[in-house]
Amino acid sequence: MTSLQNMLLIVVLITDLTMAANSRLGTCINITAIQGFALGFLPLAIGLEKGMNFELVAIAVIGIALRGILFPYILHRSLLNSGTSRELKPIVGYFLSVAIVLVLIFASLWISIRIDFIAPQLLLLSTVALSTIFAGTFFIVGRRLAIMQILGYILLENGIYCMGLAFVQDIPMIVELGVLFDAIVAVFVMSVATNKIHEEFEHFDIQKLDSLKG
Amino acid sequence: MNMLFGGFLAVPVFGVLLILVSKSSRQALMIMLATALGGALLSGALAAQVAQAGVIEVAGGLFRADHFSAWHMIILAIIVFLPSSVYAYTYFEGGKGIDLGYAKRFGMLWLGAFAAMSTALLSGNIGIMWVAIEASTLFTAFLIFRQGNAASLEAMWKYIIMCSVGVAFAFIGTLLMAAAGQQAGLEGGDSLLLQKIYLVRGALKPSLALTAFIFILVGYGTKAGLAPMHNWLPDAHSQAPGPVSAMFSGFLLNAALYCILRFLPLFSPSDGGASVLQGGKAGSMLVGAALASSKAQIILMGFALLSLVISSAFIFFQKDAKRMLAYCSVEHMGIIAFAYALGPVGTIAGLFHTLNHSFAKTAGFFSAGSLGKKLHTNELARFSGASKRYPLYAIGFAVSLLALIGVAPFSVFMSEFMLVSSTVAARRFVPLAIFLAATSIVFLVMLKHAIAILWKSPPDQAQAYTPGCAPGGTFSGAPAIAPHKNANPTEFSAPSGVPPISEYLVIGLPLAFLLVLGLWMPHGLSDFLTKALDSLWSMK
Numbered sequence: 001m002t003s004l005q006n007m008l009l010i011v012v013l014i015t016d017l018t019m020a021a022n023s024r025l026g027t028c029i030n031i032t033a034i035q036g037f038a039l040g041f042l043p044l045a046i047g048l049e050k051g052m053n054f055e056l057v058a059i060a061v062i063g064i065a066l067r068g069i070l071f072p073y074i075l076h077r078s079l080l081n082s083g084t085s086r087e088l089k090p091i092v093g094y095f096l097s098v099a100i101v102l103v104l105i106f107a108s109l110w111i112s113i114r115i116d117f118i119a120p121q122l123l124l125l126s127t128v129a130l131s132t133i134f135a136g137t138f139f140i141v142g143r144r145l146a147i148m149q150i151l152g153y154i155l156l157e158n159g160i161y162c163m164g165l166a167f168v169q170d171i172p173m174i175v176e177l178g179v180l181f182d183a184i185v186a187v188f189v190m191s192v193a194t195n196k197i198h199e200e201f202e203h204f205d206i207q208k209l210d211s212l213k214g
Numbered sequence: 215m216n217m218l219f220g221g222f223l224a225v226p227v228f229g230v231l232l233i234l235v236s237k238s239s240r241q242a243l244m245i246m247l248a249t250a251l252g253g254a255l256l257s258g259a260l261a262a263q264v265a266q267a268g269v270i271e272v273a274g275g276l277f278r279a280d281h282f283s284a285w286h287m288i289i290l291a292i293i294v295f296l297p298s299s300v301y302a303y304t305y306f307e308g309g310k311g312i313d314l315g316y317a318k319r320f321g322m323l324w325l326g327a328f329a330a331m332s333t334a335l336l337s338g339n340i341g342i343m344w345v346a347i348e349a350s351t352l353f354t355a356f357l358i359f360r361q362g363n364a365a366s367l368e369a370m371w372k373y374i375i376m377c378s379v380g381v382a383f384a385f386i387g388t389l390l391m392a393a394a395g396q397q398a399g400l401e402g403g404d405s406l407l408l409q410k411i412y413l414v415r416g417a418l419k420p421s422l423a424l425t426a427f428i429f430i431l432v433g434y435g436t437k438a439g440l441a442p443m444h445n446w447l448p449d450a451h452s453q454a455p456g457p458v459s460a461m462f463s464g465f466l467l468n469a470a471l472y473c474i475l476r477f478l479p480l481f482s483p484s485d486g487g488a489s490v491l492q493g494g495k496a497g498s499m500l501v502g503a504a505l506a507s508s509k510a511q512i513i514l515m516g517f518a519l520l521s522l523v524i525s526s527a528f529i530f531f532q533k534d535a536k537r538m539l540a541y542c543s544v545e546h547m548g549i550i551a552f553a554y555a556l557g558p559v560g561t562i563a564g565l566f567h568t569l570n571h572s573f574a575k576t577a578g579f580f581s582a583g584s585l586g587k588k589l590h591t592n593e594l595a596r597f598s599g600a601s602k603r604y605p606l607y608a609i610g611f612a613v614s615l616l617a618l619i620g621v622a623p624f625s626v627f628m629s630e631f632m633l634v635s636s637t638v639a640a641r642r643f644v645p646l647a648i649f650l651a652a653t654s655i656v657f658l659v660m661l662k663h664a665i666a667i668l669w670k671s672p673p674d675q676a677q678a679y680t681p682g683c684a685p686g687g688t689f690s691g692a693p694a695i696a697p698h699k700n701a702n703p704t705e706f707s708a709p710s711g712v713p714p715i716s717e718y719l720v721i722g723l724p725l726a727f728l729l730v731l732g733l734w735m736p737h738g739l740s741d742f743l744t745k746a747l748d749s750l751w752s753m754k
Contacts, residue, residue: 157382160385164389172402178345190375196367200367212365212368
C-alpha cells in the first residue's frame with residue numbers, strides 16, 4: 001500500500017464518521033459522493049504501484065462516474081422532490097451514532113488483525129472495508145428516513161467493493177461490472193420508491209409504514 | 215450449444231424491446247406472453263440437450279448447465295413462468311384493466327425477472343450468480359407496487375431493503391469463498407468458478423469456507439424466505455397482483471434456494487452422489503460417509519426447522535388467504551431445505567418436492583388471486599362457501615390447499631412421504647419429529663379452510679366488512695384490493711361471467727399433473743432426478 005492508497009482509504013474512514021454526525025440529508029449525500037470519489041481513484045492508485053492496465057482504468061472511470069456523480073445526482077433529485085432537508089429524530093442519536101461507528105471501526109481493525117490470510121499491507125484496506133460495511137448496515141437500521149437507508153445501502157456496497165479488493169485477487173471484470181450495474185439499478189429503484197412513498201404518504205419516515213403485520 | 219445460452223438473454227431482451235414500441239396494453243401483454251412461450255421452448259430444448267449430452271459449458275465454465283440446473287430451469291420457465299404469463303393476461307383482462315404505461319412497465323419487468331432468474335440458474339460463476347439474484351430483486355420490486363395502494367408500497371419498500379441488504383451479505387460470503395479458493399491454490403478468476411472450487415474442496419480452510427457458507431445462507435436465505443429472515447415475504451406476496459405472487463412463490467424463492475444448494479457439495483467429504491446411488495441400487499442400508507452430515511448441512515437443517523415451526527404458527531392464526539399461502543411458501547421452502555440438508559439421501563425428495571410445490575402454489579395463487587378480485591377481499595372468512603358462486607376459483611383454491619398439505623393422491627404426498635422415509639433412513643429422529651408436528655398443524659388448519667370454502671354456507675351478508683379488521687378483532691393487514699364497504703349484496707350472489715378457458719387451463723392443468731404424478735412416476739422423470747442428484751453432489 002502506497003501513501004496515496006492509504007490517504008484515499010483514510011478519506012473513506014473519515015466519511016463514515018462524518019455521515020454518523022450529520023443530520024442534513026444534502027450534506028450526507030455529498031459525503032457519500034466524496035467517498036465514491038476516493039474509492040473510484042483507488043484502482044488508479046493501485047495501478048500506479050503495480051502497473052496500469054485497461055481494466056483498472058475502466059473500473060476507476062465507471063466507479064467515479066457512478067459512485068461520485070450519478071448516485072449523488074439521483075439522490076439530490078429525490079431530496080428536492082420531497083422538500084425534506086434533515087432527519088430530526090433518528091432512532092439512534094447523533095452523538096451515540098458517532099460513538100457506535102468509532103466502536104465499529106475498532107472492531108473491524110480487531111477482526112482484520114485476526115484474519116490470518118490478510119497480508120499485513122492490506123490491513124488498512126480490510127479495516128476500511130469491514131467498517132464501511134458495518135456503518136452502512138448501521139445506517140439502514142438506525143435511521144428513519146428512506147433516503148438515509150439508501151445512503152446506508154450505498155455505504156454497504158462501497159464496503160463490499162473494498163472487501164473484494166482486499167480479499168480476492170483479480171475478480172473478472174464481467175463480475176465487477178455486473179456488481180456495479182446492480183448497485184446503480186438498486187439506487188435508482190430505491191429512489192423512485194422513495195418518491196412514490198412521498199407521493200403516497202407525504203413523508204418518508206419508514207418507521208410509520210407499519211400497516212402490514214402477522 | 216452457445217446459441218441456447220445466448221437465447222436465454224436474447225429472447226427476453228427482444229421481448230422487452232418489442233414491448234417498448236407496443237401501441238396498446240393488449241399488445242404489450244401479448245408480446246409478454248409470446249416471449250414467455252419462447253423461454254419455455256428454450257428451456258425445454260436445454261433440458262433435452264442436457265439429458266443427451268450431460269453437462270454443457272460455455273465461456274470456460276462461466277455459464278454451465280447440468281441436470282440439476284436444467285431441472286430448475288424447466289420448473290422456472292414451463293411450470294411457473296408460462297402459466298403465470300397466461301394468467302397475467304386474463305388477470306388484467308387482456309389489457310382492458312390497465313393503462314398502456316402500466317402494461318409496458320409490467321411486461322418489461324416481468325421479462326427482466328425471467329432473464330435474471332435464468333441467468334442465476336445457468337451461471338457456473340458464483341459472482342455472476344450473485345449479480346443475477348440481485349438483479350431479480352430489482353426487477354421484481356416494482357411488480358409488487360400498484361398505483362394508489364399504500365400497503366403495496368410499504369410491502370415493496372420492505373422487500374427492496376431486506377432483500378438487497380440480505381443479498382449483499384451473500385456477496386460477502388461469495389468473496390470469502392473465493393478467498394478460500396485462492397488460498398487453496400486457485401488462480402484469480404478461477405476462484406469464482408463453482409466447478410473449480412469443488413475440485414479443491416479438500417484443501418479449503420474449513421473455518422473460512424464455513425463462514426462464507428453462513429453469509430451465503432443468511433444472504434440468499436433472506437430472498438428464499440427462510441425463517442427468521444422471512445419478514446418481507448408475506449407482505450410482498452399478499453400485496454402483489456395475483457400473477458406476481460404466483461411467480462414469487464412458484465420460483466423466485468426457489469431461485470435463491472438453488473444458489474444456497476449449489477454450495478452444499480463443497481462441504482461433503484466424499485463423492486456423495488454416486489455412493490448413495492450404489493447403496494440404493496444394492497438395496498442395502500445406507501451407511502457411512504453418505505449419511506454423515508457436514509456442518510453446512512446441519513446449519514441448513516437448523517434454518518429449515520425454524521422455517522417449519524414459525525410458518526406453522528403463523529398459518530394457525532392467519533385470517534388472510536394470500537398471507538396464508540405466503541406462510542405456506544415459507545413452510546415449503548423449509549421442507550425443501552430440510553430435504554437437501556439430509557444430504558444425497560434426501561435430494562430426490564427435495565427435487566421432486568420443488569416441482570410439486572411450484573405446481574400447487576401457482577394454481578393456489580391463481581385461484582386465490584381471482585377469488586380475491588371477485589369478492590373484493592382476501593379475508594379467509596369471506597371465502598367460505600364461495601364454491602357456489604365462483605366454482606372454478608373456489609374449487610381450484612380448495613384443491614390446491616389440499617394438494618399443498620399433502621392429501622394422499624397428490625404428488626406432494628409422495629414427495630413428503632419420500633422425505634420422511636429418507637429421514638428415517640438417515641436416522642434423524644429429532645428433526646423428523648419437528649417436521650411431522652409442524653406439517654400436521656398446517657395440515658389441520660388448511661384442511662379446515664378448504665372444507666369451509668367447499669361446503670360451508672356463505673357468511674352472513676349483513677355482517678359489514680371493516681377493512682383490515684378480522685372478526686376476531688386482530689389486525690390482519692390491509693386487504694389487497696380496497697373492499698367495497700357498502701357493496702350491493704346482489705353483486706355477491708349474482709353469478710359472474712364465465713371464466714375464460716385459459717383460466718381453467720392454468721388452474722386445472724397443474725392440479726391434474728399433481729394428481730397424475732402422485733399416482734404414476736414416469737421412468738424418464740425418475741431417471742432425470744437421479745442424474746440431477748448426481749450433478750448436484752458430485753458436479754458431473
